[in-house]
Amino acid sequence: MIPSMVRKQIDNFSLEQICLSGQCFRMKQEDGEENRYSLIAGDRYLEIEQQGNVNTFYCDEETFEHFWKDYFDLERDYADCIGRINPRDTYLADAASFGAGIRILRQDLWEMIVTFLISQQNNIVRIRRCIQNICEAYGEERTDGRGRLYYGFPKPEALAGLDEDALKACNLGYRSKYVVRAARSVVSGEIDLEAVRRMSYKKAREELLKLFGVGEKVADCICLFALHHLQAFPMDTHMIQALNAHYKRGFPNRRYKDIKGIMQQYIFYFELFGKK
DNA sequence: GCGCAGGTAGAGT
């Protein structure tokens, strides 16, 4: 049987940039295969090949239309967002031009809660390893299209019963208890993820802040990368530095009110990878 | 050895 695939031309879409922009820790470039990426989202596995603006998604049409199109936010016109940048703001214009291929994904809520709990005071290499570790230890085994084994993301139920320090074995360090307690909060119904999904940005943020270990930065990352609240503007150390250097009179929140999160990603990515 | 990496909770002013 020939594996099914979907081929699409898409502008402003760079898998490399999405992969590096630090919002998705389960997408990686396949070694030895230059333009090929693999991605695990929840329990789904996808391979994509990217040559210029031609993208081949290795899945059937139905799955692409129903899931991945939405996941990668392919319906949104990012050129239009970039076009809204104040031309006199050369810093933001440069950042956006550098990161034009970034897209804000629509990732799984539970997965983002755990991922960004792990991200605090941590570096990207280790974050990826931590996630890989908990998936291998507590995620369900699955096989991809080529018969290779991979692990889904551990469900709250799989983590809720653990000792608070159990995930230190997965290199989470002091973040172990944050993750275990979050799992308990979900399983006990103390926080209702389905309800959070339906909430406004303000309400969802408030709700997420109730979780032990979730502060403002992590709550905003979850709002942006899982709930697609584009008003969210996560402030981490890099953003504080960038805003101090380039927006002494404050970031123009009003102008970008409904797409601040996209601008945040351009700045963040530019700060990390754009400087020579 | 020491400081830091995409923070946060808790205690102390």
Add this chain to the structure above:
DNA sequence: ACTCTACCTGCG
């Protein structure tokens, strides 16, 4: 309302 510090771990 601020400011300070401990917190795991690995890497330079």
